[in-house]
Amino acid sequence: MSGGLDESSPSSGRASLSSLSDLKDLELSSESGCLSIVVLGASGDLAKKKTFPALFHLFEQGFLQSGEVHIFGYARSNISDDGLRERIRGYLKGASDEHVSEFLQLVTYVSGSYDNGEGFELLNNAISEHETSKNNKAGSSRRLFYLALPPSVYPSVCKMIRSYCMNPSSHAGWTRVIVEKPFGKDLDSAEELSAQLGQLFNEKQLYRIDHYLGKELVQNLLVLRFANRLFLPLWNRDNIDNVQIVFREDFGTEGRGGYFDQYGIIRDIIQNHLLQVFCLVAMEKPVSLKPEHIRDEKVKVLQSVIPIKHDEVVLGQYDGYKDDSTVPDDSNTPTFASLVLRVHNERWEGICYTYNIYYYLELCIFVTIISIHNYFHS
Numbered sequence: 001m002s003g004g005l006d007e008s009s010p011s012s013g014r015a016s017l018s019s020l021s022d023l024k025d026l027e028l029s030s031e032s033g034c035l036s037i038v039v040l041g042a043s044g045d046l047a048k049k050k051t052f053p054a055l056f057h058l059f060e061q062g063f064l065q066s067g068e069v070h071i072f073g074y075a076r077s078n079i080s081d082d083g084l085r086e087r088i089r090g091y092l093k094g095a096s097d098e099h100v101s102e103f104l105q106l107v108t109y110v111s112g113s114y115d116n117g118e119g120f121e122l123l124n125n126a127i128s129e130h131e132t133s134k135n136n137k138a139g140s141s142r143r144l145f146y147l148a149l150p151p152s153v154y155p156s157v158c159k160m161i162r163s164y165c166m167n168p169s170s171h172a173g174w175t176r177v178i179v180e181k182p183f184g185k186d187l188d189s190a191e192e193l194s195a196q197l198g199q200l201f202n203e204k205q206l207y208r209i210d211h212y213l214g215k216e217l218v219q220n221l222l223v224l225r226f227a228n229r230l231f232l233p234l235w236n237r238d239n240i241d242n243v244q245i246v247f248r249e250d251f252g253t254e255g256r257g258g259y260f261d262q263y264g265i266i267r268d269i270i271q272n273h274l275l276q277v278f279c280l281v282a283m284e285k286p287v288s289l290k291p292e293h294i295r296d297e298k299v300k301v302l303q304s305v306i307p308i309k310h311d312e313v314v315l316g317q318y319d320g321y322k323d324d325s326t327v328p329d330d331s332n333t334p335t336f337a338s339l340v341l342r343v344h345n346e347r348w349e350g351i352c353y354t355y356n357i358y359y360y361l362e363l364c365i366f367v368t369i370i371s372i373h374n375y376f377h378s
C-alpha cells in the first residue's frame with residue numbers, strides 16, 4: 001500500500017511509508033474535520049464480508065468517533081438505508097446488539113450508477129450535509145473512497161469522484177481513494193488503468209490493497225525465514241523438495257458473478273494474493289524491512305521465474321457454477337487452477353512451486369507446505 005498526507009496535483013512520484021519515523025509522523029499529524037468513508041459497491045460481497053466488518057472493528061477500537069465519522073454505502077442496487085444495514089448486520093460479529101446498532105446508525109446508503117454524474121452529485125450533497133451538520137470548517141473534511149467494485153469500473157468511478165466529490169479545499173483536509181486487486185486484466189490493461197488513475201489523483205491519494213499482505217500468517221513469513229536460525233540455513237534447493245501453495249474455499253460465487261466471471265480464479269487469487277505469498281517464500285533477504293527493499297527482492301525473484309509451460313497448467317470449473325444467476329449460461333471462466341512455477345536461481349534451481357487453487361471444495365484451508373527432504377531423512 002502506498003499513501004501519505006500531501007494533496008498536490010497528480011504526478012508520477014511514488015510515496016510510501018518508508019520507515020517507522022514516517023509512520024510516527026502520520027500518527028502524530030493532527031487531523032481535524034469530519035471523516036466521510038464511502039464504500040462504493042456497498043451491495044456486494046467484499047463490502048459485506050470484509051469492508052464493513054473491518055470498519056466495525058475500527059469503530060469498536062475507538063478509531064471512528066461517532067461525532068466525526070459517517071459511512072456512506074454507494075451502489076446501483078435500489079436498497080434503503082435499513083436494507084443495507086440488515087445486509088451487513090449478520091457479518092458484524094463479536095459485539096453486543098447495542099454496539100452493532102450504534103455502528104449501523106453511522107451507515108447510510110446512496111443509490112446511483114458508476115458512470116454518470118447524477119448519483120455522484122447526490123453522494124456529494126449527502127457528504128456535504130454531513131460535514132455541515134458537524135460544523136465542519138469549509139473544505140477541511142477528510143473523504144475516503146473505497147472501491148469495493150470490479151476493476152472494470154474504476155476509471156469511470158474515479159472520474160466521477162474527481163468531478164463531483166473532492167474535498168473542496170486544496171490546503172486542508174484530504175481526498176483518498178482505495179482500490180482493490182486485480183489491477184486490470186493483463187499488463188496492457190494494468191498500465192492503462194494506472195495511467196487513467198494517475199491523471200485523476202496523485203500517488204499519495206491512491207492506496208492499492210492486497211489484503212493477504214495484512215494476514216498474520218503471511219506477515220510472519222518474513223520472520224520465519226529471516227529471523228529463525230533453524231530455517232535460515234535450510235531454506236534452499238538442498239533441503240526443500242518442493243513447495244505447494246494451496247488455496248481452498250468451501251463456497252462458490254454466491255451472487256458475485258458480476259465481478260468474478262469477468263476475471264476468473266487466476267486473476268482473482270493467483271496473480272495477486274498467492275504471488276505475494278510466493279515472493280515472500282522464495283525471495284532473498286531484503287536489505288531492510290523498508291517497503292521498497294522488500295519490493296526490490298520480490299521483483300528480483302519474479303524476474304527469475306521461468307515462463308510457465310502450458311502443459312503444466314490445469315484449469316477447471318466446478319459443477320453448478322453456471323447455476324448462479326449472476327453467471328452467464330455460457331461462461332468458460334475457470335474456478336480451479338493448478339500450475340507449476342520454476343525459479344531459475346542459485347537457491348531454487350530444480351525445485352517446483354506448485355499452486356493449487358480450488359473454489360468450492362469441502363475444505364477451507366490456506367497452507368504453505370514445505371517438505372524438507374535430505375535433512376530429516378539422511
Ligand SMILES: NC(=O)C1=CN([C@@H]2O[C@H](COP(=O)(O)OP(=O)(O)OC[C@H]3O[C@@H](n4cnc5c(N)ncnc54)[C@H](OP(=O)(O)O)[C@@H]3O)[C@@H](O)[C@H]2O)C=CC1
Nearest residue numbers: 041043044045046075076077148149180181182256258259
Ligand atoms: N469478495 C471478497 O472477499 C473480496 C473481493 N475483493 C475485490 O473486491 C472487488 C469486488 O468484488 P466482490 O465484492 O466480490 O464482487 P461483487 O460481484 O459482489 O461486486 C460488488 C458490487 O459491484 C457491482 N457490480 C458487480 N458487477 C458489476 C459490473 N460488471 N459492472 C458494474 N458494477 C458491478 C454490484 O453492485 P450494484 O449492482 O448494486 O451496483 C456489486 O454488488 C474485486 O476487485 C475483488 O477482487 C478483494 C478481496 C476480497
Ligand SMILES: O=C1O[C@H](COP(=O)(O)O)[C@@H](O)[C@H](O)[C@H]1O
Nearest residue numbers: 181211212249260268269273366
Ligand atoms: O480477494 C479475494 O479473497 C477472498 C478470500 O479472502 P480470505 O481472506 O477470506 O481468504 C476470495 O473469496 C475472493 O474471491 C477474492 O476476490
